[in-house]
Amino acid sequence: MRLRALLETDALGLRLLGGEDELDRSVRGVMTTDLRDPSRYLSGGELVLTGLAWRRDATDSEPFVRILAGAGVAGLAAGEAELGDIPGDLVEACARHRLPLFAVHETVAFATITEHVVRQVSGERAGDLAAVVDRHRRLMTSGPAGGGPEVVLDLLGSDLDLHAWVLSPTGRQIAGAGDAPLDGPVGAALAGHHLAATRTGRPAPHRATVGGTTYSLFPIRNAGRGTVPASRDVRESVLSDWLLAVEADASDWPPARLDLLQGVTQLIAVERDRRDAARTVRRRLAQEVLELVQTGAPPAEIAARLRVAAPVLLPGLGTAPHWQVVVARVEWGVAEGSATTGAPAVSSGSAVAGGPVAQALLEEILVDPAVTGPDSADRIAVAHTGDEAVALVPLPAVSAPAPAPDSAPDMAPAEASADEDPALHADVLLAAVREPLSAGLDDDGRLTLGVSAAVHSPEGLRGALEEARHARRVAAARPGRVCAAGHHELASHVLLLPFVPDDVRRAFTARLLDPLRDYDRRHRAELIPTLEAFLDCDGSWTRCASRLHLHVNTLRYRVGRIEQLTGRDLSRLEDKLDFFLALRMS
Numbered sequence: 001m002r003l004r005a006l007l008e009t010d011a012l013g014l015r016l017l018g019g020e021d022e023l024d025r026s027v028r029g030v031m032t033t034d035l036r037d038p039s040r041y042l043s044g045g046e047l048v049l050t051g052l053a054w055r056r057d058a059t060d061s062e063p064f065v066r067i068l069a070g071a072g073v074a075g076l077a078a079g080e081a082e083l084g085d086i087p088g089d090l091v092e093a094c095a096r097h098r099l100p101l102f103a104v105h106e107t108v109a110f111a112t113i114t115e116h117v118v119r120q121v122s123g124e125r126a127g128d129l130a131a132v133v134d135r136h137r138r139l140m141t142s143g144p145a146g147g148g149p150e151v152v153l154d155l156l157g158s159d160l161d162l163h164a165w166v167l168s169p170t171g172r173q174i175a176g177a178g179d180a181p182l183d184g185p186v187g188a189a190l191a192g193h194h195l196a197a198t199r200t201g202r203p204a205p206h207r208a209t210v211g212g213t214t215y216s217l218f219p220i221r222n223a224g225r226g227t228v229p230a231s232r233d234v235r236e237s238v239l240s241d242w243l244l245a246v247e248a249d250a251s252d253w254p255p256a257r258l259d260l261l262q263g264v265t266q267l268i269a270v271e272r273d274r275r276d277a278a279r280t281v282r283r284r285l286a287q288e289v290l291e292l293v294q295t296g297a298p299p300a301e302i303a304a305r306l307r308v309a310a311p312v313l314l315p316g317l318g319t320a321p322h323w324q325v326v327v328a329r330v331e332w333g334v335a336e337g338s339a340t341t342g343a344p345a346v347s348s349g350s351a352v353a354g355g356p357v358a359q360a361l362l363e364e365i366l367v368d369p370a371v372t373g374p375d376s377a378d379r380i381a382v383a384h385t386g387d388e389a390v391a392l393v394p395l396p397a398v399s400a401p402a403p404a405p406d407s408a409p410d411m412a413p414a415e416a417s418a419d420e421d422p423a424l425h426a427d428v429l430l431a432a433v434r435e436p437l438s439a440g441l442d443d444d445g446r447l448t449l450g451v452s453a454a455v456h457s458p459e460g461l462r463g464a465l466e467e468a469r470h471a472r473r474v475a476a477a478r479p480g481r482v483c484a485a486g487h488h489e490l491a492s493h494v495l496l497l498p499f500v501p502d503d504v505r506r507a508f509t510a511r512l513l514d515p516l517r518d519y520d521r522r523h524r525a526e527l528i529p530t531l532e533a534f535l536d537c538d539g540s541w542t543r544c545a546s547r548l549h550l551h552v553n554t555l556r557y558r559v560g561r562i563e564q565l566t567g568r569d570l571s572r573l574e575d576k577l578d579f580f581l582a583l584r585m586s
Contacts, residue, residue: 001026001027001117001120002023002024002025002026002027003022003023003024003025003027003047003074003075003100004023004024005120006027006047006102006113006116006117007023007102009116011112011116012104012108012112012113012116013104013105013107013108014077014102014103014104014105014113015102015103015105016100016101016102017086017091017094017101017102017103018091018094018095018100018101019075019094019095019098019099019100019101020100021098022075022098022099022100023100025074025075025100026045026074027045027046027047027074027075027117028044028045028046028074029043029045029046029047029117029118030046030047030048030049030113030114030117030118031046031047031048031049032048032049032050032110032114033048033049033050033054034050034051034052034053034054035054036054036060036063036064037063037064037067038067038068039067039070039071042068042071042072042073043071044071044072044073045072045073045074046073046074047073047074047075047076047077047113047117048068048073048075048076048077049077049079049104049110049113049114050076050077050078050079051078051079051081051110052078052079052083052086052087052090055083055087055090058087058089059089061087061089061090061092061093062089062093062096064090064093065090065093065094065096065097065099066093066097068097068099069097069098069099073099074100075099075100075101075102076094076099076100076101076102077101077102077103077104077113078090078101078102078103078104079103079104079106079110080103080104080105080106081106086101086103149166149174149175149267149268149271150175150176150177152264152267152268153165153166153175153176153177154177156177156246156264157177160257162246162247162248163177163180163246163247163248164176164177164244164245164246164247164264165177165181165182165187165244165245166220166242166243166244166245166268167182167187167190167191167242167243167244167245168191168242168364169191169195169238169239169240169241169242169243169361169364169436169437169440170188170191170364170365170432170433170436170437171184171186171187171188171189171190171191171192171432171433171436172184172187172364172367173187174242175268175271182245184432186210186211187245188432188433188435188436189208189210189435189436190208190210190215190217190243190245191243191436191439192435192436192438192439192440193206193208193210193217193439194206194208194217194219194243194245195238195239195436195437195439195440196439196440196442197217198219198234198238198440199234199238199439199440199442201234204217204218204219205217205218205246205250205258205261207249207250207251213247214247214248214249215245215246215247215248216245216246216248216249216250216251217243217244217245217246218243218244218246218261218262218264218265219241219242219243219244219265220241220242220243220244220265220268220269220272221237221241221265221269235332235357235444235445236353236356236357238440239330239357239360239361239437239440239441240356240357240360240361240364242268242269242272244261244264244265244268246261279363281312282312282313282380282381282382283359283381283382283383285305285308285309285312285313285381285392286309286381286382286383286390286391286392287383288305289302289305289306289309289381289383289392289461290383290385290390290392290465292305293461293462293465294462294465296462299457299458299459300458302458302461303457303458306323306458309381309392309394310394313380313381313394321394321395321456322394322395322454322455322456323392323393323394323395323454323455323456323460323461323464324393324395324424324451324452324453324454324455324464325390325391325392325393325451325452325461325464325465325467325468326362326366326390326391326393326424326429326449326450326451326452326468327388327389327390327391327449327450327465327468327469327471327472328358328361328362328365328388328389328391328447328448328449328450328472329354329358329387329388329389329447329448329449329472329476330354330355330357330358330361330387330389330445330446330447331354331387331445331446331448332354332444332445333444333445353387354386354387354388355384355385355386355387355388355389356384358384358387358388358389358447359382359383359384359389361389361437361447362380362382362389362391362449363380363382363391364433365429365430365433365449366380366382366391366393366424366429367380380393381393390465390468393424395454424451425451425486426449426450426451426471426475426484426485426486429449429451429484430449430482430483430484433482434482437481437482438480438481438482441481441482445481446476446481446482446483447481447482447483448472448473448475448476448482448483448484449472449475449483449484449485450467450468450469450470450471450472450473450474450475450484450485450486451468451471451484451485451486451487452464452465452467452468452471452487453467453487453488467487468487471485471486471487471489472485474489477585478584479586508581508582508585509582509585509586512566512568512578512579512582513528513582513583513586515565515566516528516531516562516565516566519561519565525558525561526558527558527561527562527565528583529548530544530548530555530558530559530562531562531579531583532583533547533548534555534559534570535576535579535580535583539570539571539576541555541556
């Protein structure tokens with residue numbers, strides 16, 4: 001803004017004492033001071049407000065004004081409340097240094113002038129930034145010269161003092177300004193808030209408070225999709241869209257600033273489209289391999305496809321990798337939850353296609369949560385068919401130590417060292433993303449995931465695919481919106497659970513566990529936790545008592561009560577197994 005605009009604002013009570021020819025100077029900020037030498041706090045372009053407490057006699061004016069002029073300030077405004085009229089020596093010093101001087105009426109507070117200047121300057125900066133954003137959008141649309149979303153986030157920080165981050169649907173940081181990454185749990189919590197608010201249909205931006213800090217959350221939708229029609233089912237995109245998290249409360253922002261942030265999200269959407277285009281090759285490779293495996297193609301043909309895929313997914317790899325298969329399924333519909341099992345049953349009549357959603361989710365889930373950046377999933381190839389997505393994940397072969405003379409000669413390299421095992425594990429894949437994804441699935445969606453063992457030959461891929469599908473069905477038998485199971489669980493009795501009818505499972509668990517739940521509810525006896533701990537400790541009285549911090553006699557009393565209420569004998573293997581299955585199915 002210009003000094004002339006301040007003088008023309010009657011509410012500020014400014015009276016010009018000198019410097020009429022300099023009123024077109026730009027004001028970039030405001031500072032109040034009564035220091036004799038405020039130079040260390042000046043960067044140029046400020047309107048300096050002073051109450052003249054620094055002035056002891058007429059000789060003090062010249063050095064004070066010289067310091068201000070040397071720092072490049074825009075003007076000086078002196079208050080009349082302390083001395084009445086502004087001293088002539090100050091007027092003369094400002095005239096010598098061509099520094100515009102204003103008198104501030106005693107009825108006007110410096111805070112009023114400060115607020116007005118800050119509001120005007122901030123608005124102008126927003127307009128300048130909007131022009132930069134528009135130019136940057138054109139650069140990014142036409143090529144890579146724009147520099148990525150980090151550049152725009154840096155502009156938000158430097159020009160509007162807004163700290164912002166681009167997050168994935170799971171809360172993983174994709175871009176941020178400067179060297180201050182968003183804490184992982186905070187990102188996950190913000191993603192959960194955003195997904196939950198989106199599912200309820202609340203208009204953006206969404207307000208969220210995490211750890212005492214308020215954030216505003218803006219959706220980032222693919223530029224290629226355009227504006228999502230109102231009739232479009234939000235479930236088609238809610239689990240794949242990025243979001244912009246801004247450390248500020250946007251509820252009282254003016255429309256101009258909200259429009260600016262909307263422009264920023266559209267700009268970042270260009271980067272999202274570019275990322276998706278880069279994934280097209282990897283998706284095509286996965287689709288080709290999947291079709292070959294499912295149609296029973298000769299191993300040599302599959303091996304040829306894998307040789308094409310390996311350099312794309314693992315550039316520079318010297319040896320052929322092992323491969324793992326991960327299968328995910330997203331099902332939408334009307335929740336029909338069972339009070340006994342706790343597992344939501346989702347009807348299959350939904351018109352929302354789950355395959356593309358599962359594909360985008362799997363590409364995100366398989367990325368290391370500690371890795372930032374939009375291209376961190378460049379080693380993951382995911383195809384989809386129907387409501388199912390299938391990921392082909394290459395694993396670098398781990399060099400095995402020299403085998404002992406009596407060791408198996410054909411031990412797979414990936415089995416050489418547990419500490420160096422790069423394989424994916426179902427129990428940790430969803431740990432960091434379960435909370436936000438559950439919010440996005442709300443009460444009518446489920447994500448189930450199965451992980452195969454690692455294989456190192458084309459012949460093993462078909463078995464790995466079936467293994468991952470079986471593991472996913474095991475996960476589907478569990479309660480919860482987001483569940484996973486691994487190949488190691490297929491060698492146990494848990495494999496049978498998906499094939500047990502729901503009504504049989506409910507009757508079985510009710511018959512064994514309902515008497516214990518009723519007793520716990522009436523007496524607060526904790527028989528269910530005691531039973532779980534007893535089975536986990538393989539029936540060891542001392543270990544179980546130690547885990548529960550109980551005397552062994554107290555533990556024996558509780559186990560006896562369990563046996564009395566259920567008519568079972570926990571010393572018998574069959575009864576232990578029945579209890580174990582009932583707890584797992586509940």
